[in-house]
Amino acid sequence: MIYADHAATTALDPAAFAAMNPFLFEQFANASQPYFFASAARQALEQARAEIAACIGAAPSQIVFTSGGTESDNWAVKCAGEGRHIVASALEHHAVLNACRVMERRGCTTTLLQPNTAGHIEPEKLRAVLLSGARFVSIMLANNELGTVQPIAELCSLAHEYGALFHTDAVQAVGHIPVDVETLGIDLLSASAHKFGGPKGVGFLYIREGVAIEPLFDGGAQESGRRAGTENVAAIVGMAAALKQRCDALDVSMRQVQALEERLLAGLCAAGIVFRRNGSAPFLPGLLSLSFPGADGEAILHRMDLMDICISTGAACDSRDTQISHVLQAIELEECYARGTVRISLDRSNTVEDVEAIVAGLVSILK
Numbered sequence: 335m336i337y338a339d340h341a342a343t344t345a346l347d348p349a350a351f352a353a354m355n356p357f358l359f360e361q362f363a364n365a366s367q368p369y370f371f372a373s374a375a376r377q378a379l380e381q382a383r384a385e386i387a388a389c390i391g392a393a394p395s396q397i398v399f400t401s402g403g404t405e406s407d408n409w410a411v412k413c414a415g416e417g418r419h420i421v422a423s424a425l426e427h428h429a430v431l432n433a434c435r436v437m438e439r440r441g442c443t444t445t446l447l448q449p450n451t452a453g454h455i456e457p458e459k460l461r462a463v464l465l466s467g468a469r470f471v472s473i474m475l476a477n478n479e480l481g482t483v484q485p486i487a488e489l490c491s492l493a494h495e496y497g498a499l500f501h502t503d504a505v506q507a508v509g510h511i512p513v514d515v516e517t518l519g520i521d522l523l524s525a526s527a528h529k530f531g532g533p534k535g536v537g538f539l540y541i542r543e544g545v546a547i548e549p550l551f552d553g554g555a556q557e558s559g560r561r562a563g564t565e566n567v568a569a570i571v572g573m574a575a576a577l578k579q580r581c582d583a584l585d586v587s588m589r590q591v592q593a594l595e596e597r598l599l600a601g602l603c604a605a606g607i608v609f610r611r612n613g614s615a616p617f618l619p620g621l622l623s624l625s626f627p628g629a630d631g632e633a634i635l636h637r638m639d640l641m642d643i644c645i646s647t648g649a650a651c652d653s654r655d656t657q658i659s660h661v662l663q664a665i666e667l668e669e670c671y672a673r674g675t676v677r678i679s680l681d682r683s684n685t686v687e688d689v690e691a692i693v694a695g696l697v698s699i700l701k
C-alpha cells in the first residue's frame with residue numbers, strides 16, 4: 335500500500351509511541367492529584383508544554399492542550415465575543431467556518447474574504463473589512479486542499495493596526511514548515527498532533543498573553559482554569575515527542591519531500607499528461623492539488639485505491655461529498671478542472687518508488 339494522503343492524517347511516529355507508553359500503563363495517574371504517584375504525569379505534562387512551546391517560539395504558559403484542530407479552531411473563533419464583526423477567509427476549514435456560523439447566531443456578523451485565483455488573501459481586501467469595523471480575523475497559515483501558504487505576518491500586522499485580534503489555523507503547517515509565533519505576530523494559533531506524527535484526538539491552542547479567552551467547556555480547573563477535563567497525558571506526551579522529531583529534522587525533510595514532489599510533477603509532464611497545479615507558491619512541501627481537465631477526480635481516487643494507492647479529492651471531511659469543494663469554488667476553478675481534481679500529500683516516509691508508482695497509476699488511468 336502506498337499512502338499519499340498525509341494531509342488527512344499521518345502514522346504515529348515510533349518516538350511518539352515510545353514516549354506515550356509509560357503513561358498508558360505504569361504512570362497512569364490523573365495529573366491533577368496531589369499524591370506522589372501523580373508527579374511523573376504532572377512533570378511530563380509540563381515538559382511536553384515546554385517542548386511544544388519551544389518548537390513554535392512561544393512561552394510554555396501560552397500553550398493550552400485541546401482535543402485537536404477542531405476544538406482549537408472553535409475555541410479561538412468563539413473568543414471573538416458576542417456581537418462582534420468577524421472576518422475569516424473563504425478558504426478556511428469547516429472547523430472555523432461552522433464556528434463562525436454559530437457566532438452569527440450569537441449576534442456576530444461574519445465577512446468571508448475571497449482569495450484571488452492563485453489562492454492568496456490580499457491585504458487590501460482585509461484592510462477594507464477592518465475599515466468597516468471587523469475586530470476578529472481568522473486566516474489559515476496553510477490551506478489543507480491547495481497547500482498555499484498565506485502571508486500571515488503581513489495580514490496580522492494589518493489587523494493589529496486596527497486593533498483586531500488575529501487567529502491562524504496552522505493545523506497543516508506546524509511540523510511541516512518553520513512556524514514562529516513571534517515572527518508571525520499572531521494572537522491565537524491552532525495545531526493538531528495527528529497531522530505531524532502524533533496521536534489523533536489531541537492538539538493545542540497558542541494564546542498570546544493578555545488575550546481574554548473564555549473557557550469552551552465548564553468543569554474543573556485544569557490547564558490553569560482555561561480548559562476543563564482530565565488531561566490526556568499519554569497523548570500530550572506523544573504530541574510533544576512527534577513535534578520535536580519533526581522540528582529537529584525540518585530542513586532535511588522539507589528538502590526531501592520537495593524533491594519527491596518535483597519528481598512527481600516531472601513524471602506527469604514527461605508522460606504528456608495535461609494538468610494544472612492549483613494554488614500558488616509558497617506551498618507546503620508535498621501537498622499538491624492537481625486538476626486533470628475533463629477527468630473525474632472521484633473516479634481517479636477509486637481507481638488508485640484499486641492499485642492500493644491512497645490519495646484524496648480534497649479535505650478528508652469532504653470525501654463523501656461529491657460537490658466541488660468550497661476551496662476550489664473560492665479560487666474560481668473552472669468546472670472541468672474542478673471535477674478532475676485530486677489531492678496528493680507526500681511526507682518524509684514516502685520514497686522515490688512510491689512517487690514512481692503514483693505517476694504510473696495516474697498515467698494509466700488518464701491515458
Ligand code: PLP
Pocket residue numbers: 341342401402403404405407427429474476477478503505506526527535537650
Ligand atoms: N484545520 C485544518 C486546516 C485541517 O486540515 C484540519 C483537519 O483536517 C482541522 C482543522 C481539524 O483538525 P482535527 O482533525 O485535529 O480536528
